[in-house]
Amino acid sequence: MTDLTAPVSAPARKRRSNLQLLMANRLAAAGLFIFGFIVILALLAPILPIPNPDITDQPNRLLPPLSEGHLLGTDHLGRDILSRLIWGTQVSLLVGVSATALAAFFGSLIGLVAGYVRGATDSILMRFVDMLMAFPYILLAIAIVAALGPGLLNALYAIALVNIPFFARNIRGVTVSIRNREFVDAARLSGKSHAAVLFTEVLPNVLPVIVITMSTTVGWMILETAGLSFLGLGAQPPTSDLGSMLGQARAQLFTAPHASIIPGVMIFLLVMSINLLGDGVRDVLDPRLRSGTLGRPMPVTKIKRETKPASTIEDAPALFVENLSTGFDTGGSITPAVNEISFRLDKGECLGLIGESGSGKSVTALSLMGLVASPPGIITNGGVYIQGQDVLSLREQDLIALRGARVAYVFQDPLTTLHPLFSVADQIAEAVLAHNPIGKRAARQRAVELMETVGIRDASGRASAYPHELSGGQRQRIGIAMALANDPDIIIADEPTTALDVTVQARILELLQKLRRERGLALLLITHDFGVVAQVCDRVAVMKNGEIVEQGETQTILRAPQHDYTKRLIACVPELGEGHSFLDRVRPLFSEAKA
């Protein structure tokens, strides 16, 4: 379906710096702001006018927030909560960031070496990493703390260790894909040592992935070290981080909830701001990972026509398309893919729609039943008349009811267009049931009949096969059987034979021809191959850059093509035994075009 990526002539946007991109993401900017504020506060702890966090003051214990001299109140030993909060944040940040740095360093090193050296080193290192990953996340950390003894530093080591696998796996994956690239080969051939290649050629390219993994795990590590401290296994008195503050205040939860809630909220804010920032960093550094940025396709292509054509016309053929225009919404402006095209298709006729990749022929085919993915697709003009009724004026559910019933599709690559997890008979039966509630068993029976019709041997035996168990030709026959399920008037076949090899291609075309003759079907055949058109089509329309440049009887056009583009397409059909003279014959046609 390369046709869908129509010629994009979007106005080249000015490239913005990474920071600008980050700030454009409102949530990430908010995260950066909160995180920055917390970090500055924590760093300024020594010079802020706050009391010593460790001075106890028993008479003034558990003061509520907003007490005199204690903005956030005091804890069970009368210590100032605000001061402890700021100092505790400093400890939590320091531990979380150090754990991340440790995990990133060792994890990346393992990943780089394993991915670059491969072989036995790779398998040994990665098996070890797999073993670490086989532990429920925090349980290994607790075993390590148990062995080393409770303490902040030991908690840090434990958390760092259990996070090494994430880095090792991610970095190894990227390294493997980079090590075979040309620039790495070139560096190796220039005589650089392996270590030099690894650190000067591979590492810089892996760095974004390391940064992404760090930014997405640091919040998690802060959370986990705070958790260990909360359990009394991390920071030991007199040192305290946010987790141990919360753990100590827990005993007074009912009498002085503020002493627990304040450090809890602080951990939450800190981790949330880091997560927001991390998502933003990931989106900037690796836009492909960004989930859900592409809109989900709606059931029917968005229709926004400048002028509404008549909703019905008299004496219409099976299919009549008038001034149809479809474009893609590329953020504000609409890039046209199909421009004001008109054609007709009579009952029992075969019309070929031919053009190169990107000429707009597939978009045309999909537009007819509102199947262009939308967003970004949008139908901007024209009418599509099926038996004289403009389907683009119909209500959504009425248009859906026509799909597969009056107008059916056969798509290009039957491996990706059939559902991989349903048996082929179920998929055909489903098409029957969508328009004709005859019951599951009858539908399945009908599915097997249809499979016989399209020439699948041992149809009942193959009925419960999954698409991946069939050959390409058989799969396409299933696609055709599905299209025939409800005896449609029109079949739109979008490059039905392009993904198949030549002998299978001939048989599928033969099948389509036979069905057309027997059932009086109108066939709209989309292809880039004039050979196919010559073989099958009564008439042909030639598309280029979203417009029909020439249409007429197939024989007439083959004999006397008017448009240069048509001449070139015809010339591109090679003849057997032609050899090098093919290029000599074709070359002048293309050099003219360039001039």
Next chain:
Amino acid sequence: MTAYIGKRLLAAIPVIIGLSVIVFLVMKLIPGDPAQALLGSYATPDNVARINRALGLDRSWPEQYVIWIGNLLQGDFGRSYILNRPVLDEVLERFGATLILAGASLVICSVLGILAGIVSAVRQFGWTDRIVTFFVLIGISMPAFFLGLVFILFFAVQWRLLPASGMYAVYGGGDLPDLLRHLILPASTLAIVATGVVARLTRAAMLEVLRQDFIRTARAKGLSENKVIYRHAFRAALVSIIPVLGIQAGFVLGGALYIETVFQWPGLGQMLVKAVSTRDLLLVQGGVLVAATVYVLVNLLADVAQALLDPRLKA
């Protein structure tokens, strides 16, 4: 299918052996001489040597490992010297309570997470999507142990709706409704983070699937939008959601450490935390090993479920 399950089972064996090696090595991290630690600072060199011989610590590490594994296979996980009872007895007793808690959380996070993810994907960029995304963000940023305290504060203390701690009421409890009442708060606290993760991944998986060619085919057949989403798209997305649920089982087992401590749930997590602070190493060893083995088996189950859903994986 049985062949596939057999193959996966065989593949799990080296993983479990690997786990035991790592646990064994971690125990070797203990600083100082264990015999010295056991006997205190007034031990004579003679006594230290005697204890070392008695514990088998004078042998090489591989020998020690083999002896240890042999004992494990005979159900001898050692004796907890703090509790003065066999480690395996204590671990199995505690593990039942953890399974109830972790299982309930896993059910909650799967159901809620998948539902939220689907709704979020279907109503992409709409209000529902924004609300779900907002709650997901809160869920994955919230320290579970803190959320547990907040829940206790409101549901148990302020509104007196649910019990704050324990597994059964001290007086007159012990039946199923009593257990469920005690289960609600800890299980939902434990499920929060996992729900966020599942919802996020379900949303991404659904959006990914909805752009596939076979969804266009489903539409071209004239299927209703509900069938397209819930039958075709969800079924395909589920294949990538199942392994995520397997990983969540690990997070839930680990999260039990905090939640059981906060809610005084008499499970493995609470036991481990206590054992770590009393440095009851054999108990820690046994608990971690059992939990890790169960986690490996849960993931094996996830693998099998995935293969059942996706016929392409069986080959």
